[in-house]
Amino acid sequence: MPNEFLNITLIQPDIVWEDKAANLANYEQMIAAAANKEVVVLPEMFSTGFSMAPARLAEPMDGPSVQWMKDMAKKQRCIITGSLIIEGGGKYYNRLLWVQPDGTIGHYDKRHLFGYADEDKHYHRGDKRLIAQVKGWRVCLMVCYDLRFPVWARNYDTAYDVLIYVANWPERRCLAWKTLLQARAIENMSYVVGVNRVGSDANDILYNGDSSVFGPLGETLWQRSGESAVQTLSLDKETLNEARNHFPFLDDADKFIIV
Numbered sequence: 076m077p078n079e080f081l082n083i084t085l086i087q088p089d090i091v092w093e094d095k096a097a098n099l100a101n102y103e104q105m106i107a108a109a110a111n112k113e114v115v116v117l118p119e120m121f122s123t124g125f126s127m128a129p130a131r132l133a134e135p136m137d138g139p140s141v142q143w144m145k146d147m148a149k150k151q152r153c154i155i156t157g158s159l160i161i162e163g164g165g166k167y168y169n170r171l172l173w174v175q176p177d178g179t180i181g182h183y184d185k186r187h188l189f190g191y192a193d194e195d196k197h198y199h200r201g202d203k204r205l206i207a208q209v210k211g212w213r214v215c216l217m218v219c220y221d222l223r224f225p226v227w228a229r230n231y232d233t234a235y236d237v238l239i240y241v242a243n244w245p246e247r248r249c250l251a252w253k254t255l256l257q258a259r260a261i262e263n264m265s266y267v268v269g270v271n272r273v274g275s276d277a278n279d280i281l282y283n284g285d286s287s288v289f290g291p292l293g294e295t296l297w298q299r300s301g302e303s304a305v306q307t308l309s310l311d312k313e314t315l316n317e318a319r320n321h322f323p324f325l326d327d328a329d330k331f332i333i334v
Contacts, residue, residue: 078210078211078212078312079311079312079313080309080310080311080312081113081114081209081210081212081237081309081310081312082111082112082113082114082307082308082309082310083113083114083116083237083239083268083288083307083308083310084106084109084112084113084114084115084116084153084305084306084307085116085268085270085286085288085297085299085304085305085306085307085308086102086105086106086109086115086116086117086118086270086304086305087118087270087271087272087273087284087286087299087302087303087304087305087306088101088102088105088117088118088121088272088273088274088303089272089273089274089303090118090120090121090123090124090243090272090274090276091124092123092124092126092276092277093123093124093126093128093132093277094123095122095123095132095139095140098121098122098123099122099140099143102117102121102147103147105303105305106147106151106155106305107151108305109305109307110307111307111309112151112153112307113153113154113209113210114153114154114156114209114214115151115153115154115155115156116156116157116239116241116268116270117155117156117157117241117270118157118158118241118242118243118270118271118272119157119158119169119171119218119219119241119242119243119272120158120159120160120169120243121157121158121159121241122140122159122160123159123160124243124272124276124277125192125243125276126160127192127193127194127196127197128197129160129162129167129197129198130167132160133160133161133162133167134159134160134161134162135161135162135163136161136163136180138161140159141159141161141172141174141180144157144172144174145174145178145180147174148174148175148176148178149176149177149178151176152176153176154173154174154175154176154209155172155174156171156172156173156174156216156239156241157171157172157241157270158170158171158172158185158218158241159172166199167197167198167199168184168185168198168199168201169184169185169188169194169198169218170182170183170184170185170201171183171184171185171205171216171217171218171241173205173207173214173216181205181207182205183201183203183204183205183216183217183218184199184200184201184202184203185198185200185201185217185218185219185220185221186200186201186202186221186224186227187200187220187221187223187224187227188200188220189219189220194220204217204227206234206235211312212236212237212310212312213234213235213236213237214235214236214237214238214239215228215230215234215235215237215238215239215265216239216241217238217239217240217241218240218241218242219240219241219242219243219244221240222240222242222244222252222255222256222259222269223251223255225258225259225262226331226333227333228259228263229262229263229328229331230262230263230264230265230325230328231328231330231331233319233325235263235265236265236266236312236315237265237266237267237268237310238259238260238263238265238266238267238268239267239268239269239270240256240259240267240268240269240270241270242269242270242271242272243271243272243276243282244271244282244285245280245281245282246281246282246283247281249283249285249300252269252271252285253285253287253298256269256287256289257287257289257293257295258293259289260289260290260291260292260293261292261293263325264291264292264315264318264319264322264324264325265291265315266288266289266290266291266310266315267287267288267289268287268288269285269286269287269288270286271283271284271285271286272284273301273302273303283300283301284299284300284301284302284304285298285299285300286298286299286304286306288308288310290314290318291314291315291318291319292318292322296308
């Protein structure tokens with residue numbers, strides 16, 4: 076497919092609580108079922124659910140779940156991205172990985188840890204954004220609670236074309252999820268992709284999914300609630316460029332430095 080299009084595949088699963096083998100087997104089937112995939116997006120902590128037990132569940136970067144991502148990317152000839160519980164240097168991270176078919180890995184450690192659920196007591200926060208490159212597209216990658224902090228996501232100097240959030244976002248706050256995803260698209264004049272889960276976890280927290288794709292003017296391109304789903308959308312660079320050229324709002328953005 077020409078570079079003016081980028082295919083994004085959203086995987087919205089019902090995650091089996093802390094059962095890595097069952098979840099990875101389920102993803103294999105879901106990914107295999109997706110046609111025309113180029114970038115496959117899995118949710119936050121996709122192999123375990125949103126667990127506060129990193130001492131028991133964390134893996135190193137050469138662990139089996141990362142190897143699974145590398146194997147799947149190579150086998151399916153696509154990029155695989157999503158977050159895992161990773162251990163490194165004696166610390167635990169909610170780490171989003173961007174795994175390419177050739178085995179190259181980029182990573183982003185979640186900056187905004189969800190203190191309401193004590194995530195900040197179990198994980199170490201990151202301090203650097205990840206903007207990946209694919210087919211001439213620039214993709215900014217973030218995790219769940221980061222969505223509530225627009226400064227961290229600000230598209231200064233038009234740094235990216237697509238903003239992706241992977242999440243375990245509860246149903247009871249789904250209005251915030253959908254509203255903030257749309258707001259990030261409008262204010263950053265980018266495509267925004269939000270990938271969430273469905274089902275419930277061991278803490279009896281319900282998840283409704285609401286995985287979504289919004290266009291650069293905030294238009295809803297796709298959204299799915301209440302059930303597992305696999306969906307591929309083709310993003311159009313011409314649509315993005317036309318919006319930015321017609322409405323050059325980013326040129327008037329405030330300049331700032333995050334410290």
